[in-house]
Amino acid sequence: MVVELISVGTEILLGNIVNTNAAYLSEKCAALGLSCYHQSVVGDNEGRLEETVRLAVSRSDIVILSGGLGPTKDDLTKEVTAKVFGKALYEDAHTKERISGYFSRMRSGSITENNWKQAMVPEGAKVVDNHNGTAPGIIIEENGKTAILLPGPPNEIKPMFERDIMPYLRSLEPEGIYSKMVKICSVGESKAETMVLDLMEDQSNPTIAPYAKTGEVHFRVTARAADEKEADRLMEPMLSELFRRFGDKIYTTDEDVTLEEAVVSILKEKKITLTTAESCTAGLLAGRIMNTAGASEIYNEGYITYSDEAKERLIGVNHATLEKYGAVSAETAAEMAKGAAKAAGAKAAVSVTGIAGPGGGSEKKPVGLVYVGCSVNGNVRTEEFRFTGNRAKNREYAVVRALTLLREELLKA
Amino acid sequence: MVVELISVGTEILLGNIVNTNAAYLSEKCAALGLSCYHQSVVGDNEGRLEETVRLAVSRSDIVILSGGLGPTKDDLTKEVTAKVFGKALYEDAHTKERISGYFSRMRSGSITENNWKQAMVPEGAKVVDNHNGTAPGIIIEENGKTAILLPGPPNEIKPMFERDIMPYLRSLEPEGIYSKMVKICSVGESKAETMVLDLMEDQSNPTIAPYAKTGEVHFRVTARAADEKEADRLMEPMLSELFRRFGDKIYTTDEDVTLEEAVVSILKEKKITLTTAESCTAGLLAGRIMNTAGASEIYNEGYITYSDEAKERLIGVNHATLEKYGAVSAETAAEMAKGAAKAAGAKAAVSVTGIAGPGGGSEKKPVGLVYVGCSVNGNVRTEEFRFTGNRAKNREYAVVRALTLLREELLKA
Numbered sequence: 053m054v055v056e057l058i059s060v061g062t063e064i065l066l067g068n069i070v071n072t073n074a075a076y077l078s079e080k081c082a083a084l085g086l087s088c089y090h091q092s093v094v095g096d097n098e099g100r101l102e103e104t105v106r107l108a109v110s111r112s113d114i115v116i117l118s119g120g121l122g123p124t125k126d127d128l129t130k131e132v133t134a135k136v137f138g139k140a141l142y143e144d145a146h147t148k149e150r151i152s153g154y155f156s157r158m159r160s161g162s163i164t165e166n167n168w169k170q171a172m173v174p175e176g177a178k179v180v181d182n183h184n185g186t187a188p189g190i191i192i193e194e195n196g197k198t199a200i201l202l203p204g205p206p207n208e209i210k211p212m213f214e215r216d217i218m219p220y221l222r223s224l225e226p227e228g229i230y231s232k233m234v235k236i237c238s239v240g241e242s243k244a245e246t247m248v249l250d251l252m253e254d255q256s257n258p259t260i261a262p263y264a265k266t267g268e269v270h271f272r273v274t275a276r277a278a279d280e281k282e283a284d285r286l287m288e289p290m291l292s293e294l295f296r297r298f299g300d301k302i303y304t305t306d307e308d309v310t311l312e313e314a315v316v317s318i319l320k321e322k323k324i325t326l327t328t329a330e331s332c333t334a335g336l337l338a339g340r341i342m343n344t345a346g347a348s349e350i351y352n353e354g355y356i357t358y359s360d361e362a363k364e365r366l367i368g369v370n371h372a373t374l375e376k377y378g379a380v381s382a383e384t385a386a387e388m389a390k391g392a393a394k395a396a397g398a399k400a401a402v403s404v405t406g407i408a409g410p411g412g413g414s415e416k417k418p419v420g421l422v423y424v425g426c427s428v429n430g431n432v433r434t435e436e437f438r439f440t441g442n443r444a445k446n447r448e449y450a451v452v453r454a455l456t457l458l459r460e461e462l463l464k465a
Numbered sequence: 466m467v468v469e470l471i472s473v474g475t476e477i478l479l480g481n482i483v484n485t486n487a488a489y490l491s492e493k494c495a496a497l498g499l500s501c502y503h504q505s506v507v508g509d510n511e512g513r514l515e516e517t518v519r520l521a522v523s524r525s526d527i528v529i530l531s532g533g534l535g536p537t538k539d540d541l542t543k544e545v546t547a548k549v550f551g552k553a554l555y556e557d558a559h560t561k562e563r564i565s566g567y568f569s570r571m572r573s574g575s576i577t578e579n580n581w582k583q584a585m586v587p588e589g590a591k592v593v594d595n596h597n598g599t600a601p602g603i604i605i606e607e608n609g610k611t612a613i614l615l616p617g618p619p620n621e622i623k624p625m626f627e628r629d630i631m632p633y634l635r636s637l638e639p640e641g642i643y644s645k646m647v648k649i650c651s652v653g654e655s656k657a658e659t660m661v662l663d664l665m666e667d668q669s670n671p672t673i674a675p676y677a678k679t680g681e682v683h684f685r686v687t688a689r690a691a692d693e694k695e696a697d698r699l700m701e702p703m704l705s706e707l708f709r710r711f712g713d714k715i716y717t718t719d720e721d722v723t724l725e726e727a728v729v730s731i732l733k734e735k736k737i738t739l740t741t742a743e744s745c746t747a748g749l750l751a752g753r754i755m756n757t758a759g760a761s762e763i764y765n766e767g768y769i770t771y772s773d774e775a776k777e778r779l780i781g782v783n784h785a786t787l788e789k790y791g792a793v794s795a796e797t798a799a800e801m802a803k804g805a806a807k808a809a810g811a812k813a814a815v816s817v818t819g820i821a822g823p824g825g826g827s828e829k830k831p832v833g834l835v836y837v838g839c840s841v842n843g844n845v846r847t848e849e850f851r852f853t854g855n856r857a858k859n860r861e862y863a864v865v866r867a868l869t870l871l872r873e874e875l876l877k878a
Binding site: 064065066067068069070071072074075076077078079080081082088089090091092093094095097100104107241242243245246249252261262263266272328330333334335336337338339341342343345346348351352353354355356357358359361362366396409410411420438439440441442443444445447448 | 475476477478479480481482483484485487488489490491492493494495501502503504505506507508509510513517520535536537538539567570576577578579580596597598618620624674675676741743746747748749750751752754755756758759761764765766767768769770771772774775779809822823824856857860
């Protein structure tokens with residue numbers, strides 16, 4: 053079945069808030085096996101809202117509207133949707149009672165007249181109680197089309213969706229969508245894409261789609277099946293083919309696992325402790341690694357050595373090396389990694405030194421020149437990169453490349 | 466003029482990513498005085514994308530599309546939009562040259578065939594160079610309608626929009642729209658909004674609109690005027706009223722200045738050197754501070770002290786303090802700041818220690834409990850926070866609170 057989302061609210065059109073409800077609803081609907089081809093945002097304007105609802109109803113089976121159910125006169129979602137479905141509104145006693153109950157519980161003063169607007173529901177509609185606010189959810193069904201009206205506040209829409217709307221939708225869609233995210237590092241986006249072009253050529257079930265991510269490539273493999281077991285059976289050939297082509301460059305097939313989490317689990321599994329020595333990234337690398345819950349098991353301390361003097365004093369980079377090759381050099385990156393491991397008493401260390409920009413570049417050492425170093429059990433390896441982004445982007449790439457290098461070396465250890 | 470946004474990407478329809486580009490573009494367009502009545506999201510499907518673009522062009526003057534400009538075969542935005550405007554595609558030599566240049570700089574292996582797809586542009590279109598990626602921006606104008614095609618990655622679309630698209634849009638809008646972003650820290654969001662409710666009541670020119678940001682509050686003051694001088698005159702009373710109410714809690718009125726940049730400029734101005742000592746944020750704080758270009762002037766080194774032993778050895782936290790109060794305590798945060806300043810020979814130091822979660826919490830010290838410490842010229846101050854987000858959110862809040870505390874102390878110094 054095809055579902056379509058309409059977010060109602062001028063605050064979204066003005067960019068005052070990010071439309072997180074749409075992301076939340078999309079993900080839930082995908083997990084329920086519903087196909088979502090369109091999302092739209094429209095303001096609190098009767099004409100445009102009606103036009104948007106009519107278009108959605110004409111091309112989709114289920115239309116989920118969020119927002120515009122409040123008590124004020126510019127909350128029009130219910131009125132307009134009822135009009136499109138040709139339904140009159142009546143006052144629902146049960147809802148009216150819940151509203152007065154809510155206000156007495158909240159002790160939020162006397163109820164103003166306009167609050168009773170929220171007790172009006174379209175004839176024949178299912179009313180879904182709102183346990184976190186006053187506007188009820190509403191389900192309208194007519195000639196095979198369904199409209200689901202939900203309140204806008206995330207703390208109201210989420211519990212309502214999980215408690216009542218998901219079971220309702222599941223009853224409409226017996227088949228489920230299941231997917232795995234094949235996450236790859238150490239390969240460029242377009243190279244990875246060309247490596248699977250043939251698989252993408254004639255795909256039906258499962259399907260494969262690429263997602264670019266800074267310094268990584270993700271392929272989503274999606275199967276439509278009655279249950280997870282059948283989905284796994286359908287996806288298995290595609291997955292093993294991807295493993296045949298990418299091997300250990302695939303660091304996970306789990307949607308929720310990040311590159312840093314994959315690296316940390318190798319460290320835990322091999323009982324290798326890690327430290328970090330950062331110049332241009334100045335903590336971003338360590339900060340990202342430590343976003344992994346429980347990483348304290350393999351990480352005790354790290355060094356941010358921005359000045360040459362700090363590189364010498366904290367992690368024992370040789371003065372001669374800095375003199376001869378400069379702070380931004382493979383030699384310095386190597387000594388930073390080796391020295392940091394020694395200083396921290398860690399088996400592994402990863403280092404970054406480079407010119408993030410915008411200043412500090414030269415003919416010989418331009419902005420974007422970055423060296424990452426890695427030391428695992430005394431084996432040191434460095435890599436040179438020339439990034440072309442702004443300061444923030446160059447630092448972000450440096451972090452991913454450092455993680456990737458570290459992972460490659462850990463796999464050998 | 467009426468602008469409409471179309472975000473292209475199946476990953477948005479699947480809820481894999483939140484559509485932050487739409488919020489970003491909406492805010493910028495509003496600031497430019499453009500009216501946005503519709504936003505839509507459509508997947509990488511030729512038929513549906515074409516239908517969506519045709520509808521948008523039929524009802525809006527300017528259509529901004531983001532995403533779907535990549536090298537992969539399911540990137541169709543350019544092809545479909547060119548079709549709707551009846552334009553053929555040709556290979557743009559300048560863009561092709563930029564792409565090969567990008568790859569040679571990135572050293573990311575050989576360029577695969579599909580990359581040249583990004584050098585194809587619609588006839589008669591304006592090509593906007595991408596300084597942070599390979600896909601150029603494209604502007605197509607035909608019979609009073611304009612389509613602007615932008616790359617999807619936020620780090621590519623934002624600089625391109627600010628550098629080239631904003632001036633272009635400004636040239637289309639006869640009357641000038643000028644705005645200042647009043648950025649405030651040290652005040653909660655809802656408190657800040659209640660403090661300006663009266664100003665928001667009957668606003669016309671200039672207008673004021675709040676934008677929430679993690680741990681900060683931003684108010685955009687926008688004036689419609691003939692020129693910037695006139696705009697400044699119109700905004701002056703509103704701005705001085707805001708300064709009267711928020712005083713030095715306003716850290717900038719410049720759109721582009723971040724909190725960390727504001728802090729770094731105080732450090733430079735007062736010639737105060739800084740160091741950092743981080744436990745739960747593990748480098749994120751330093752990493753954010755050092756995203757400020759030229760910060761090396763005031764920052765030489767920083768410490769990531771995750772383990773108690775590292776807190777003692779690297780920055781001289783007393784063993785007794787850790788024994789008696791624990792690593793997550795005001796006492797430890799204070800000694801981390803004082804000790805880090807001493808170890809680094811810096812006049813100022815900021816520290817963070819806390820329980821980011823999900824594990825590690827207890828009855829007495831729950832997940833989200835964070836202490837930040839600050840030492841400026843020997844004066845030490847600490848603050849306690851109880852955040853309620855997930856691990857990532859708690860760490861992000863801790864960073865902002867540490868920056869805010871540091872700024873408050875620097876203003877006193």
